[in-house]
Amino acid sequence: MNLPNDSSPRRSLLAGEQPRGPVRSLVAFACKQAPTTGRAGRILRDIFSWRFALxxxxxxxxxxxxxxxxxxAFSGQQSLTLVQLPEDASLGQQLLALIPLPEQWNLSNFTAVLTEQPFLRWLGNSLVVALSTTLLGLSLSCSAAYAFSRFRFAGRERGLMLFLISQMFPAVLMLIPLxxxxxxxxxxxxxxxxxxxxxSITALPFCVWMLKGYFDTLPYEIEESALLEGASRWMIFTRIILPLARPAIAVTGLFAFMTAWNEFILASIFMDDESLYTVPVGLRFFVSDYASEWGFFAAGSILVSIPVMLLFLALQRYLVSGLSAGAVKG
Amino acid sequence: MLTPPPCRSLLAGEPLPGSHPRSRCRAWLSPASWLLQVVLLLFAGHVGAADTVNLWHGYRGAERAAFEQLVEAYNQSQNAVIVRTLAVPYGGYADKLSAALPRGQGPDLFVFAHDRLGGWASAGHTVAPIDDLVDAELRTRFPENLIQAMSFGGHLYGLPFNFKSTALIINTDLVSDAPQTTDELVAEARRHSDRNTGRFGLAYSYTEPFFHGALMNSFGNGPFDARGQLALDSRANIQSLEMLTRWVRSEHILPEEPSSTLVTSLFNQRRAAMVISGPWMLGEIAADIPYKVVPLPRNSDSGRPLAPWAAVEGLFLSPWSRHPQAAVDLMAFLTSRHAAEIMAIEGGQLPANLTAFEHPQVAGDATAMAFRAQLDTAAPIPNFPAMTLIWAPLENSIKKVVKGAAAPEAELHQLQRQISADLARLQRSRARSGADYSMPLWLWLIPVVLILVAAGLWRRYHSGLAAGWRANRNAYLYIAPAMLGMTLLVLFPLVYGLLLSFTDTTVFNEHMPLWSRWAGFDNYVSILADLDLWRGEGAGRSLDFDNFYWTLLITICWTASNVILAVGLALLLALALEKPIFGRGWFRVILILPWAIPNYITALVWKGMFHPQFGAVNQGLQVLGLAPVAWFDSIGASFFTGLVTNVWLSVPFMLVVILGGLQSIPKDLYEAAEVEGAGRWLQFRTITLPLLKPVLIPAVILSVVWTFNMFNVIYLVSDGAPAGANDILITKAFRIGFEKYQYAYAAAYSVVILMLLFGYAIWQTRVSRTLEAAR
Incomplete structure (x- = not known):
């Protein structure tokens, strides 16, 4: 007898669209062979399922x-080559013309971005600002979320609401008061x-909401027994809760990091020294009302996205469990 | 029972296995010193010595190198002051100036285009007149029209530094003789135009008022009459729009939806024989395109030459500078003949000190001399305060007219009425602010009443509060740091905005005491009580897209459709990703990508993809044999562009949330359902959806709030097209505040947004609570 998770892909395939002709026979073959050919058969079956197509x-x-x-970014040019369909070409050729590929691959945009301005320094600045934001934002939100989750006190509901309200006031109009x-x-x-x-304060509401929800899902029994053994609240918080909540902390930390990493307008208004600029400010040098160096901007954007993508990859396994469990009782 | 923190060994400083502590130390030495620097910088405040003169500018590339070389030379040449320059990216420059200068911060002098001068001078506290610091000899360096550009209300506010205007740039392979009249221009352009192959005789950003100015000025006096009164609907301006419409709609010599990027691309691919652009474009012309620059032709209809607008980059003095004389000396240095020559030769600029054009190297440069010749017919952009109100609405009107959605005459009449009303609002606030300076007595009552109420509450509840404090001291201590930050950086701006919304603050009376600006509920009344969705009469009757309720309707549709689509698609994808599948890890990474890349650039890519002629979307439709869609012409299509972009951006967040939610559903529930013979659909409805609800509701609340205030996508993709119909509340508030300078009105809008969202959040939590109770 098949295991349940072994049979489900095949059923979904049958429920989905029916492949025709050679594809059908191939799939039929794959399905028939699946239990014996193992891995390859499973892959084939996966590839022809509606889930895979979707x-x-x-x-x-x-x-x-x-x-x-x-x-x-890799074209070495500053503006996009426009798509123009070749006339009298076959459908395939026309579709091919729609795929954006540079005429020749060229790293000159990247070298120009990195050498003509202190781009690496700005990246370093951003890293310092974003990591400090993560650190400060997390320490503020962890302790606040812990209180919201574990204590019952007057003003608790209102406090949580206050955090939400702060997301509602349009940010562009906070500029002058800030x-x-x-x-x-x-x-x-x-x-x-x-x-x-x-x-840190901007990222706080999201972090507090998500962390509070995650803390809610942690069993209270551990804390009770620790309290009985004479542990202080602070010890419980730092020694039990925080280690247990690492997935959620990773995810909210990532959020705080991104808040600081991508912000442009405040950074450009507050900083009066070029060597202190963060990288989004540096990126905007390439865009102006008159002429924009889109090639540089694209290359810079890719450079800026790399650290974030690395973080995403590193935190991927936390990403899913961290947010969800956090949201379960948020 | 205590679980030891797993990262303890790292914290205790034990070396990682396999690493040699000593070599690691050496390798870390230089990063360590950098780190030290970082720590020092972290706490560094203003680094301004007494004799420093700060100079802000927006130059980059070669022009910046030339500019900084000059400043360096100035620093070498004297000992009195040290000049420090700061380059500010264009996108943040105006905001930076208007945040810093009126509050006594900012540079001693700055380089900026002259067209905002009137607004700054009338508002006060932003620029200082320099009449007394400049002698007559210095003035004679510049042509009279550039000095006029730097003057307002009889005062000189700065010295002209460089100027920029458009001219005609010709691909000499395609066009041999420069056209002398617009008739010749059109005839020549027609020979090179073929819409079906995407070739055009002429290309320029004709919907932008800065470019259309050339036509307006060649028929008449531009947006203002000779006395400086707003005259947008003058006969001349109507004629200019009629001519443009003819070029676009009957001659077909111009591409649709022009933008500077499109113009450059067309020229570089030899698909535009001639373009109208300025010196800023020259650096982007591909090396293999032979071109020459010539002055714009004569207008065949009016007999006068096309007179492009010139933007004069001026050196302005801050009113707060402690070294005004030194700053003006620096201005004199930077505009000297020698400096002007360097700016022209090395920076590729067009210096306002025209003697630079006598330098043999400049005089031999046909391109520079063509722009120099163009200056003789060019007109500096009017620097009246009203000018800043015109740009955005005029662009909307031009777009409407060239798309055939409105007749030139009716549209300009309408525009004239609208801007006059905006102007009147600003004037009213200025008049009021001058009138009464004494604080009305009743205002004192507010703090008194507040204190009395607080004291009363304290008397009544203080024992309870004290007991509450004692009981929950721990909880309050944990929350205190976060609350302190929130109070300072969120609550204060909120109260500030709330107060502002009860005044009639505009750019003109920002500096008057609060009570003299007090307007009570006026702003709210004019926002909420305007129930008339129509404007104009008879045939000219159209929906008033500036009406609050129209914008609210669009915002609600926008939020609802975005959230529903994002949740639906994310749910579908999450179901597909939930169980193991070939390439699952890759799919998960790819589907999250839009979250990781700055949305500024992806939004602009989507806008490019929706371009009616050259965008990938329409090209794809054509491949499939469908008709292309004019994406930014109708309300529905334009709404769709924003919707697609925003859903693309917001699915990743939802996907992550839902994936996690699915994982937390116990698997045995499904097994039990299967045993009982429940189908997949039934399982989904009775198990998956209900158990996902606790995950979804907070995520939906947050995403409603975020989408409601999603500024970037609307602003960058559809920009409210057509004519502001697709603006949502937040972009409308932004336009009122930063394009019309009615700060208080914008603040009232924001408070209304806040109230709406607050109401929604309360309603949503109440509904979900009742649902939970019912379950």
């Missing part, structure tokens, strides 16, 4: 616009500390 289609849609960015507070009152213009403060 995922492939979605991936193509996701990748297509990104391909434009990549092709522009400038007044950070630069004029706190005197933190032209220092990363000002940026880090603002970014």
């Amino acid at each position: 995922l492939l289609f979605a991936s193509l849609i996701v990748i297509y616009p990104l391909l434009w960015v990549v092709s522009l 400038y007044v507070i950070v630069v004029q009152w706190l005197g933190l213009g032209n220092s990363w500390l000002g940026l880090i403060l603002v970014y």
